[in-house]
């Protein structure tokens with residue numbers, strides 16, 4: 437429900453995810469494309485292996501809401517077909533915490549998507565795989581706009597992330613802005629309605645302030661630091677940033693162009709860029725050229741799996 441295959445294995449319709457019984461979740465659903473290569477997981481990087489990560493959403497009260505590890509194991513044990521599938525996959529072993537983690541992690545590691553037009557141009561030297569505007573976008577990305585200082589891309593490094601956490605001002609803005617009378621609520625991709633803040637607080641849970649990495653380390657210098665996401669397939673997974681507060685790639689580039697949001701802990705690399713309109717457009721076109729060639733095949737594969745309890749393998 438959160439990592440929807442045809443919505444970039446993320447969720448295009450909601451800025452922040454909605455959990456069991458409509459419960460409020462603080463953060464935006466990240467895509468799981470290429471998650472096999474992530475060195476750290478969650479926007480605050482609090483986990484580092486997929487096998488353990490899966491228990492976060494399974495047990496979080498406001499996400500999938502399972503009360504305990506054993507309740508998940510026991511639920512799966514009574515689903516038709518699953519115990520025998522576990523035996524088959526894990527050398528006669530039973531459904532267990534470890535094997536559930538391994539199974540979900542193994543599936544996610546198949547969601548690898550590259551061979552984008554950019555890859556064909558940059559790594560396979562196909563000169564016409566990118567048009568002139570996209571090539572200009574790349575030059576700005578690694579040059580004047582300084583994007584590649586954090587979204588690293590090199591001849592022998594293809595991930596578009598430094599796997600580190602930075603303060604770009606997105607978190608500061610939502611934590612420190614005075615409470616607004618109206619909040620823009622996204623009702624469809626890019627379509628916002630202004631809704632009275634009092635109405636929202638009547639129907640939703642109180643959302644805790646989001647301080648990013650500070651919540652893990654309790655180091656005050658780590659306030660509002662979030663993980664640099666990979667930019668592969670980024671055109672598919674709007675809205676953007678850890679809180680889904682930026683609806684389009686154009687708006688993300690405009691955000692960087694004005695130097696993010698000023699705050700005492702802002703990363704010094706985030707500065708006004710003085711990009712011209714055609715340069716902003718070129719950067720956006722470049723980001724759109726990062727979509728992998730096998731996206732449709734992965735979506736079809738996700739839909740071909742049986743989702744009912746009756747599994748007949």
Ligand code: HEC
Pocket residue numbers: 479577581582583584585586587601602603604606607662663664665667670673675676677678679685688689692693703705706719723
């Ligand atoms: C100082 C490091 C840094 C620099 C420089 C930087 N970024 Fe980012 N970028 C980040 C971080 C950290 C995030 C996540 C912020 C958040 O979740 O609040 C991010 C998020 C993004 C996203 C949203 C991705 C998603 O899935 O939500 C896009 C798109 C993006 N950056 C593009 C760019 C472009 C284009 C540039 C250059 C103009 C750039 N970035 C420069 C660190 C950086």
